[in-house]
Amino acid sequence: MNNTITLNDGIKIPAVGFGTFLIPPDGSTYKAVREALDAGYRHIDTATAYYNEEEVGRAVRDSGIPREEVFITSKLWVSHFGYDRAKLGIERSLKKLGMDYIDLYLVHQPYGDVLGAWKAMEEAKAEGKLRSIGVSNMTPKIWNSLVPQFGVMPSVNQIECNPFSQQKAIREIMAENDVKVECWGPLGQGSKDLLMNEAIRSIGERYGKNVGQVILRFEVQEGMIVLPKSTNPERIKSNLDIFDFTLTDDEMAAIRALDTGKTKHDPDAPGVGEYLINNYPIND
Ligand SMILES: NC(=O)c1ccc[n+]([C@@H]2O[C@H](COP(=O)([O-])OP(=O)(O)OC[C@H]3O[C@@H](n4cnc5c(N)ncnc54)[C@H](OP(=O)(O)O)[C@@H]3O)[C@@H](O)[C@H]2O)c1
Numbered sequence: 001m002n003n004t005i006t007l008n009d010g011i012k013i014p015a016v017g018f019g020t021f022l023i024p025p026d027g028s029t030y031k032a033v034r035e036a037l038d039a040g041y042r043h044i045d046t047a048t049a050y051y052n053e054e055e056v057g058r059a060v061r062d063s064g065i066p067r068e069e070v071f072i073t074s075k076l077w078v079s080h081f082g083y084d085r086a087k088l089g090i091e092r093s094l095k096k097l098g099m100d101y102i103d104l105y106l107v108h109q110p111y112g113d114v115l116g117a118w119k120a121m122e123e124a125k126a127e128g129k130l131r132s133i134g135v136s137n138m139t140p141k142i143w144n145s146l147v148p149q150f151g152v153m154p155s156v157n158q159i160e161c162n163p164f165s166q167q168k169a170i171r172e173i174m175a176e177n178d179v180k181v182e183c184w185g186p187l188g189q190g191s192k193d194l195l196m197n198e199a200i201r202s203i204g205e206r207y208g209k210n211v212g213q214v215i216l217r218f219e220v221q222e223g224m225i226v227l228p229k230s231t232n233p234e235r236i237k238s239n240l241d242i243f244d245f246t247l248t249d250d251e252m253a254a255i256r257a258l259d260t261g262k263t264k265h266d267p268d269a270p271g272v273g274e275y276l277i278n279n280y281p282i283n284d
Pocket residue numbers: 018019020021022045046108136137158159183184185186187188189190191195212213227228229230231232235238239
């Protein structure tokens with residue numbers, strides 16, 4: 001079972017998606033995605049720069065689940081920004097996934113010729129190749145410098161978000177524009193501090209739920225989409241098993257109070273775009 005959220009363009013997206021960052025394309029992605037689909041996930045998050053789109057596509061096909069029942073997100077990498085390069089990048093993703101449309105496609109990182117890339121994505125949406133389009137890693141500063149120049153409002157902004165990093169400023173801007181938050185690193189990327197937090201653990205005890213489940217439930221109850229990643233079959237299952245309990249207002253307030261107002265990744269820091277291009281090369 002999974003909650004569904006309606007995006008600002010009317011497209012419906014399952015609130016819990018399966019994250020695939022850092023799962024290698026050596027058969028591990030195929031295996032993890034098959035396990036996730038068997039466990040009931042119907043939303044997979046991949047990216048050109050994860051190098052695993054091909055295995056994601058193959059896992060979905062081999063699962064036998066009809067294509068229209070699985071929501072696929074992929075992302076355009078910085079080396080495919082600019083109008084012409086973006087057209088090529090979109091075709092590359094479709095080809096690697098082996099699909100004739102992608103449910104949601106994101107500008108992965110907000111550096112370089114984002115406006116040209118966005119125009120190509122708007123056109124691909126109009127042509128039906130991309131059902132919905134969105135952005136990622138946009139801070140208020142980046143959002144305000146780019147989004148007012150877009151023709152189509154993004155449907156999501158995929159940002160680092162978890163109980164220690166609740167992203168209140170950008171979430172307010174997005175709420176004003178009916179843009180949904182997708183939480184990357186919804187479990188703090190495995191952070192021990194977060195996953196052993198005593199306040200969260202004691203809330204979970206009341207419901208027979210583990211810390212990861214309470215965190216994901218909190219984020220979904222806040223109206224956000226979450227993308228937990230795991231290669232562990234038990235954790236793959238438990239991360240989706242969050243729809244049979246509801247946190248009370250007091251419990252929600254207690255978890256909101258854990259916000260530090262900081263994030264680990266700072267998209268506004270100088271040199272981030274160059275660092276990403278150098279560390280995640282895409283050569284075609
Ligand atoms: N747009 C972007 O720039 C961006 C950036 C980063 C990530 N993402 C997307 O967001 C997804 C999620 O982010 P993430 O993978 O960085 O971090 P995450 O999902 O917060 O955390 C994953 C880590 O937590 C562990 N884990 C998973 N479930 C657990 C549980 N229930 N209890 C304890 N530990 C658990 C995993 O280990 P095991 O595998 O051993 O379970 C893994 O080490 C990514 O996979 C990717 O799809 C997007």
